[in-house]
Amino acid sequence: MGDYFFILEHISFTIYTSIKELPESWNTIAHDNAFLQTPYLSVLEESAPVNMQCFYIAIYENQQHIGVALAQYIQSQHLESFGDRDKCFRTAIRNIILRNFASNVLFIGNNMITGQNAYAFNKPLEFSCISELLQQCADTLITYFKKQKINIHIVTFKDFYEACSSELKKHQFKNIFEFNVQPNxxxxxxxxxxxxxxxxxxxxxxxxxxxxxxxxxxxxxxxxxxxxxxxxxxxxxxxxxxxxxxxxxxxxxxxxxxxxxxxxxxxxxxxxxxxxxxxxxxxxxxxxxxxxxxxxxxxxxxxxxxxxxxxxxxxxxxxxxxxxxxxxxxxxxxxxxxxxxxxxxxxxxxxLMSGFIYHRNKIINRFIDKIFARLEPKVAWQQRHPFKE
CATH class of the missing domain: 3.40.630.30 (Gcn5-related N-acetyltransferase (GNAT))
Structure with missing residues (x-):
């Protein structure tokens, strides 16, 4: 897709659509996370769900490769079902809303798995920089799809452990709705x-x-x-x-x-x-x-x-x-x-794991907390304690 300059500590990033284009240093940066290494990313490229497109983001500081990230675009209108277990009026309404107001979703991270797998760096970065960088990546991809006459409805940043989400909320994510679904x-x-x-x-x-x-x-x-x-x-x-x-x-x-x-x-x-x-x-x-x-x-x-x-x-x-x-x-x-x-x-x-989500329609986004609460399936469960004390 090309290079994009990010005005903070001389940070830039390049978004790729093919594994073959990735820099040779990619796996060195992603050494500690198999879900960000090219063998797994090749699995996504070769056998992604029919309604998903993946983007691979290389992050540079003064032209030195320091980070990698993953983004995914999902078209829900191409999905055969949102899940058939719960057949009720609320589920039917949920499906109508998702198809008509949330059919184009951009994930910064991996929607297919649970865990903090959105990015990796080979050096410490301030969360002010990380939060701004992730938002810039999302904005760039929104513009990319707009040129293809595709309107991104929802942007989601997924998943973060509590210590990380707390830091992100101090910066660019402070005005984005934080959601907690079922725990990992x-x-x-x-x-x-x-x-x-x-x-x-x-x-x-x-x-x-x-x-x-x-x-x-x-x-x-x-x-x-x-x-x-x-x-x-x-x-x-x-x-x-x-x-x-x-x-x-x-x-x-x-x-x-x-x-x-x-x-x-x-x-x-x-x-x-x-x-x-x-x-x-x-x-x-x-x-x-x-x-x-x-x-x-x-x-x-x-x-x-x-x-x-x-x-x-x-x-x-x-x-x-x-x-x-x-x-x-x-x-x-x-x-x-x-x-x-x-x-x-x-x-x-x-x-506990958190994500951050916003709808690009400002009116809808004002009520995103109430909408999300109604759409997310609730699961009642009792934690078991199987070991001797």
Whole structure:
């Protein structure tokens, strides 16, 4: 797209639409976050949802490459469904509003995952600079789309942990509506746990019994990490299982392409794990993981709903992901925003994350807090405490 000068500490940025154009130093800057490195970004480029376009932002100080960032444009009018689980009048009204007043959305960050994955720098920057820079990137992309006769309705900056959001609010984000949706469920693994036996021993009796009960229900199901060739072999079934879960979520802004998981495996190799669950040699579920330094990132999954209910498949997936994290000595497992209560029952805890959002229609934006409160699905849940005190 070209170079853009940003008048603050001699900062400039270039926005790219292709991975091939990125500077060679990109992965050095993004070293600590696999979700900003080119193998993952290539997954987005090759298999992004049909309603999504990605932009890759290189940030410079005095022409020295110091930062990277990601932006995504989503067209909701191309989406088959916003989520079919909750069929009610409020949901119908929500969908009408989204299609007519929020069909063109610009994200600074990654709308597909949970976590602070919008940007990375190789040196400390003042939050006054970061907040101004992120807003300038958004303004530049708004102008880019305007030239294509596309009107961006909503701009969202996503996701920030509490310490970061507090700093951003002191500067350019102070007049932008801050929203908090469901928390990110994060499991801080005890360094004393070396295997699953240590993990199970830490449970109170109630949750140790839950573990045993779920494993009895799991009897007969075989788990296997799939190679690229096996993922390709089962690609249609994998997509069907994923699509069932995604479509029955309370809210969606995208659906993955059919070849997304095979592309992920091809680009990221051993850093990406897809584990299949087989019953009578038929694939009935799968979960995916991304190895991100000392973080284990859970990604999308899918299952046969009948098997899930009869065999407690989802709970067993959570245990299996946790046991993988323990056995390979990860510090944390990032479980994301869904199924909060069951994730807390295996040891994950809620961590508040914030985003910032504004509507470019000034009248609508005056009421963005009230509108957002009505559109965001509410989830009532009870946090569980599974370990002995």
């Amino acid at each position: 469920m994060i499991f801080d693994l005890s360094p004393e746990w070396k295997n699953k036996e240590d993990y199970i021993a830490a449970f109170s009796k109630k949750y140790r019994d839950q573990y045993k009960r779920s494993h009895k229900k799991f009897d007969g199901i075989i788990t296997k990490e799939l190679t690229l060739e096996e993922i390709l072999q089962h690609e249609n079934r994998i997509h069907d299982l994923y699509h069932y879960v995604a479509k029955n979520a309370p809210f969606n802004t995208f659906f993955l392409a059919k070849h997304h998981f095979s592309t992920f495996k091809k680009q990221c190799g051993d850093k990406f794990k897809l584990v299949g669950y087989f019953l009578d040699e038929k694939l009935v579920g799968f979960h995916t993981l991304l190895l991100n330094g000392d973080l284990l990132e859970t990604y999308f999954l899918g299952y046969d709903d009948h098997i899930q209910k009869e065999n407690m498949l989802y709970l067993n997936m959570l245990y299996n992901m946790t046991e993988y994290g323990i056995e390979h000595q990860f510090k944390k497992i990032i479980f994301g925003r869904t199924a909060l209560e069951i994730k807390s029952s295996i040891g994950a805890k809620p961590v």
